[in-house]
Amino acid sequence: MLWLGTVTASAQEHVVPAHADSIRHISEVVVSSRMSMRQTIPSATLKGEELRRMSSLSVADALRYFSGLQLKDYGGVGGIKTVNIRSMGSNHLGVFYDGIELGNAQNGQIDLGQFSLDNVEEISLYNGQKSAVFQPAVDFGNAGSVYIRTRMPRFADGRRSNLVARVKYGSSDTFRFSTLWEQRLGSNVSSSLSAGVLTSSGRYKFRYRRVTAQGTTAYDTTAVRHNGDIWAFRVEGNVNGQTRHGLWSMKAYTYNSERGIPGAIVSNVWRRGERQWDHNTFVQGMVQQSVGRRFTTKMLAKYAYYDTRYVNNDTTQMHVDNTFRQQEVYVSWANVYELTGWWSLSASYDFKWNKLNADLPRFAYPHRYSNYVSVATAADLGRLKIQASLMNVWVKDHARNVRTAKALSACTPALFVSLRPFDVQWLSLRAFAKRSYRMPTFNDLYYTDVGNANLRPESAVQYDMGVLAEQRWSHGVVRRLMLQADGYYNTVHDKIVAYPKGQQFRWTMLNLGRVHITGLDVQAQADVAVTHSLMATLRMQYTYQDARDVTSPATSYYRDQIPYIPWHSGSVVTGLQWRGWDLTYSMIYTGERYSQQENISYNHLQPWYTSDMTLAWHDGRWRVRLDVNNLFSQDYDVILNYPMPKRNYMLSVEYNI
Numbered sequence: 122m123l124w125l126g127t128v129t130a131s132a133q134e135h136v137v138p139a140h141a142d143s144i145r146h147i148s149e150v151v152v153s154s155r156m157s158m159r160q161t162i163p164s165a166t167l168k169g170e171e172l173r174r175m176s177s178l179s180v181a182d183a184l185r186y187f188s189g190l191q192l193k194d195y196g197g198v199g200g201i202k203t204v205n206i207r208s209m210g211s212n213h214l215g216v217f218y219d220g221i222e223l224g225n226a227q228n229g230q231i232d233l234g235q236f237s238l239d240n241v242e243e244i245s246l247y248n249g250q251k252s253a254v255f256q257p258a259v260d261f262g263n264a265g266s267v268y269i270r271t272r273m274p275r276f277a278d279g280r281r282s283n284l285v286a287r288v289k290y291g292s293s294d295t296f297r298f299s300t301l302w303e304q305r306l307g308s309n310v311s312s313s314l315s316a317g318v319l320t321s322s323g324r325y326k327f328r329y330r331r332v333t334a335q336g337t338t339a340y341d342t343t344a345v346r347h348n349g350d351i352w353a354f355r356v357e358g359n360v361n362g363q364t365r366h367g368l369w370s371m372k373a374y375t376y377n378s379e380r381g382i383p384g385a386i387v388s389n390v391w392r393r394g395e396r397q398w399d400h401n402t403f404v405q406g407m408v409q410q411s412v413g414r415r416f417t418t419k420m421l422a423k424y425a426y427y428d429t430r431y432v433n434n435d436t437t438q439m440h441v442d443n444t445f446r447q448q449e450v451y452v453s454w455a456n457v458y459e460l461t462g463w464w465s466l467s468a469s470y471d472f473k474w475n476k477l478n479a480d481l482p483r484f485a486y487p488h489r490y491s492n493y494v495s496v497a498t499a500a501d502l503g504r505l506k507i508q509a510s511l512m513n514v515w516v517k518d519h520a521r522n523v524r525t526a527k528a529l530s531a532c533t534p535a536l537f538v539s540l541r542p543f544d545v546q547w548l549s550l551r552a553f554a555k556r557s558y559r560m561p562t563f564n565d566l567y568y569t570d571v572g573n574a575n576l577r578p579e580s581a582v583q584y585d586m587g588v589l590a591e592q593r594w595s596h597g598v599v600r601r602l603m604l605q606a607d608g609y610y611n612t613v614h615d616k617i618v619a620y621p622k623g624q625q626f627r628w629t630m631l632n633l634g635r636v637h638i639t640g641l642d643v644q645a646q647a648d649v650a651v652t653h654s655l656m657a658t659l660r661m662q663y664t665y666q667d668a669r670d671v672t673s674p675a676t677s678y679y680r681d682q683i684p685y686i687p688w689h690s691g692s693v694v695t696g697l698q699w700r701g702w703d704l705t706y707s708m709i710y711t712g713e714r715y716s717q718q719e720n721i722s723y724n725h726l727q728p729w730y731t732s733d734m735t736l737a738w739h740d741g742r743w744r745v746r747l748d749v750n751n752l753f754s755q756d757y758d759v760i761l762n763y764p765m766p767k768r769n770y771m772l773s774v775e776y777n778i
């Protein structure tokens with residue numbers, strides 16, 4: 122008898138071996154689905170063909186279709202793209218790449234535009250945290266998490282290798298080439314190598330218009346966006362294997378880019394002299410082993426090196442040429458024990474070391490030691506599922522010109538409950554409560570003439586109640602119906618904000634903010650078999666958010682909506698699949714919002730929407746696709762004075778060998 126270990130539906134536990142879809146002759150296979158790896162509350166997920174059909178080029182583009190997320194897009198192919206969850210800020214959202222968190226101790230921002238979808242198999246969003254107890258300690262610490270899972274090698278019977286090549290060309294002189302090579306190295310070992318290159322001039326037309334507080338038009342013209350060019354190169358290698366009672370994987374990733382920073386269009390300044398170079402490299406590995414049928418252990422390790430150079434050659438400003446170098450070492454040991462078939466316990470320990478160097482005068486050269494310890498338990502009582510967890514983090518910083526080491530600690534408790542109130546599988550209720558923290562970044566604490574070494578951690582408290590109704594049918598016209606809704610209330614305390622000080626208006630960071638957030642997320646999906654060969658899908662999501670600044674009644678913006686958070690937003694994705702043809706239409710809507718803290722007419726931003734359409738044909742080897750983005754050529758800014766492209770096109774050709 123051969124025991125293959127644990128098979129799980131989790132997006133991050135790659136337990137199914139690489140050769141699972143090929144034929145092998147074995148005497149008997151026993152598959153064990155462990156309760157500790159099941160999710161108490163399911164995630165919102167885009168994967169497989171559904172992800173490929175969307176008009177998305179990067180991970181950031183795909184995340185626009187999840188409810189409760191706000192994307193900050195600074196425009197163009199090379200523009201920085203960050204995301205925050207339920208108005209709590211980007212630093213409260215953890216982004217995990219094949220099970221290990223992506224870090225940026227300098228400013229806490231993860232530029233999701235750097236990650237292509239060419240090699241991504243699945244993207245999952247969790248509010249609160251991933252509700253499975255077998256995971257590293259840091260996974261319990263965020264207010265929300267995005268898990269990106271890259272493609273695992275799969276081989277048809279008799280094949281030992283796969284090769285995929287993709288070429289894309291579109292507006293703004295954009296050219297993308299990527300390739301994926303998968304190789305079977307043995308009966309239980311496989312490898313993959315993915316590479317991609319991107320070039321673009323970044324030029325596109327936009328409408329430059331501004332209305333004064335009195336309602337008159339200050340300016341209205343059409344211009345061309347400059348200094349938005351980009352050159353980027355990405356290489357990623359993976360080796361995956363399976364042992365008798367476990368599995369292991371190794372990954373090496375590098376990303377190099379040079380891009381212009383177009384900047385905001387203000388005071389009739391159209392061209393900027395800012396440029397940025399990024400060189401991001403990391404290696405990571407995972408080993409998971411089961412000991413008997415009750416105990417499983419997993420170890421993770423990662424080393425990352427990030428090099429960023431920023432240059433400002435604008436003759437109207439002071440010349441700047443700075444280089445920042447980050448290093449990170451991360452190790453994790455996670456363990457789970459199945460007490461019974463319905464009750465499991467887990468304990469995890471993580472260690473992280475971060476260091477930042479820069480060529481700035483009087484720089485602090487900080488380095489940070491972080492220790493994370495978590496304990497969690499989960500019980501599956503049939504109709505009722507419960508998970509409770511507690512994570513504590515101890516952080517200690519050392520920095521030049523700081524007399525004593527900065528020490529911080531925080532405790533993150535969470536409780537998740539899922540209930541099926543009736544004896545049916547299609548309806549469930551869920552709720553969770555959680556407290557989370559985000560530690561001040563190196564920039565917050567130590568940036569020259571700005572940082573404040575006395576900052577406290579920024580905390581968030583989340584309450585959520587929701588319902589999920591989902592039914593699937595293997596026959597008939599309607600194949601799937603799904604509706605889920607979540608109401609939530611979040612508070613953010615000790616929010617870290619920049620504040621002017623002194624007669625020279627120098628800025629510093631202070632714990633001043635407090636935000637109360639009330640929201641509603643709704644998602645619905647329907648899959649319909651119109652005929653035997655014609656399928657139709659419809660996916661909709663809606664978000665309502667009331668995010669009020671309640672820091673101080675003495676301020677002019679007390680109880681005003683915080684900047685760039687719309688009250689109403691949503692998206693619609695509908696598609697038709699007929700034999701080898703796919704036609705997809707998607708629409709994203711963002712309602713009115715404000716660009717500054719004061720909710721006055723001058724800061725008011727009009728609602729915007731954009732429509733995309735995709736037509737694709739594939740026959741197993743070839744895939745040809747045409748994307749038309751911003752179909753109706755709408756004029757809009759996600760961030761004020763950072764105009765987005767009008768109608769633009771992308772033609773893609775893919776060949777599978």
